[in-house]
Amino acid sequence: MDWYPRHRRDLPWRNTRDPYAIWLSEVILQQTRVKQGLPYYLDFITSYxxxxxxxAAPQDExxxxxQGLGYYSRARNMHHTAQQVAGEYNGQFPGSYTELLKLRGVGQYTAAAIASFAYDEKVAVLDGNVFRVLARVFGVTQDIAAPASRRTFQQLADTLIPADQPAEFNQAIMEFGAIQCTPAKPDCLFCPLQTECYAFQHGMVQELPIKSKAKAARTRYFHYLVLRHNDTLYMRKxxxxxxxxxxxxxxxxxxDSAELPAAFIVDTVEGLGGNVATNQVEEPTTAMRHILSHQKVEARFHHIWLSEPLTPEAAVAAGLVAYSAHEIERLPKPIIISNFVSNIRF
Ligand code: SF4
Known part of the structure; x- marks a missing residue:
């Protein structure tokens, strides 16, 4: 609490008590670090x-x-929650931790953050930073990835949080984890908690917190058939x-592998009712890789020029629609697709 006012970063969501703005920032910050999340926050709060x-915004928009933050179910949940608040709650966020938990996509962490930052409710937040600080300072050796450990950490945090400054406390411990007691290189030498920190005193800073490894990510091989007709590309939702x-x-x-038989492409396009113009199937692009939390996507793009558009029936059956460059720019796309499209010459 003494450390925080001297070291805190000035971030826009810290200067508000608006639960909507706080909620927005927390949803975004669950996805990314502050530096990367800031432009997204400013974009959202300005646009909405x-x-x-x-x-009221369309989901595509x-x-x-x-786009670029990944884990798009969060964005859909966020949109749904906004509709829930606007409809069922008359545009007012619920006014307590328990009520906030009833909102879709709002878990314990987000509910605690909103309740303490916006309403000064005494409820301790637990995020990765808080787990790390508590595990190190108090020498907690429970696996922070195990759901059962949560109660231990929650009880510990609940004993620390002061009733008169819950928001300041939560901000402080999260910020302390983010910039002082960082995962790989905590600044122990200049740390105000050095003398009481269990991990520092016992040479366990690199061992704590204990976190079991996630399962190895599986690789998926995506072969994209980029069907082109005149100045349009066929895309699907x-x-x-x-x-x-x-x-x-x-x-x-x-x-299951990086290979895709050449005949397959022609067969597929013909099956869609398109005519592949002679010599108009290019070699696939080199693989573009994208790493998600539990899987790696290895994507190859096969440009295919159609001499005729797809028949309407075939396009509908395959869920494909021809879009111009301008229309594609406005569509929400995975970042790997967005990068690919930005290099296409129409
Ligand atoms: S001494 Fe090191 S490990 Fe302990 S709280 Fe400070 S920065 Fe974290």
């Missing part, structure tokens, strides 16, 4: 100054603003139950 504005729901990509074939 109130929860009603966000609720919201996903487009979110991705469906549920897989990554990138609601974002746009191309006709896709997923395989």
């Amino acid at each position: 100054p109130t929860v009603q504005d966000l609720a 919201v996903l487009r603003h979110w 991705r469906g549920p139950k897989d990554i990138w729901e609601g974002l746009y990509d191309f006709a896709l074939q997923e395989t």
Whole structure:
């Protein structure tokens, strides 16, 4: 608490008590670090100054603003929550931790952050930074990835948080973890907690917190058929139950390896009712890689020029729509698709 006022970063969401702005910042900061998240926050709060504005926006537009942050289900949940607040709660965020938990996509962390920052409710936040600081300072050796450990850490944090300054305390411990007691190189030499820090005193700074390893990510091989006709590209909106729901990509074939038989492309296009012009199937691009939390995507793009457009029936059956460059720019896309499209010459 003494350290915080002298070291805190001046961030826009710290100068407000508006639960909407605080919620927005927390949803974004769960995805990324402060530096990368700041432009997204400013973009969202400018584009949608109130929860009603966000609720009324088309989902595609919201996903487009979110583009690059990844984990798009968060953006969809965020949009849904905005609609819930605007509709069921008359545009007012619920006024307590317990009530906030009833909102979709609002978990314990976000509810605690909003309740303490906006309403000064005495409820301790637990995020990765807080887990790390507590594990090191108090020498907690429980696995922070195990759900059962949460109660231990929550009880500990609850004993520390002062009733008269809960918001300041939560901000302080999170900021302390973010800039002083960092994961790889904590600044122990100039740390005010050095003499009482269990990890420092016992030479365990690099060992704490204990976190079990996540399962190895599996690799998925995506072969994109980039069907082109005149100045348009055929794209489709991705469906549920897989990554990138609601974002746009191309006709896709997923395989177990990097290889895709050449005949397959021609067969697929003919099956779609398109005519592949002679010599107009290019070699695939070199693989572009994208790492998600539990999987790696290795994508190759096969440019295919169609001499005729797809028949309307075939396009509908495959969920494909021809878009111009201008239209594509406005569609929400996975970053790997966005990067690919930005290098295309129309
Ligand atoms: S002494 Fe090091 S490990 Fe302990 S709280 Fe300070 S920065 Fe963190």
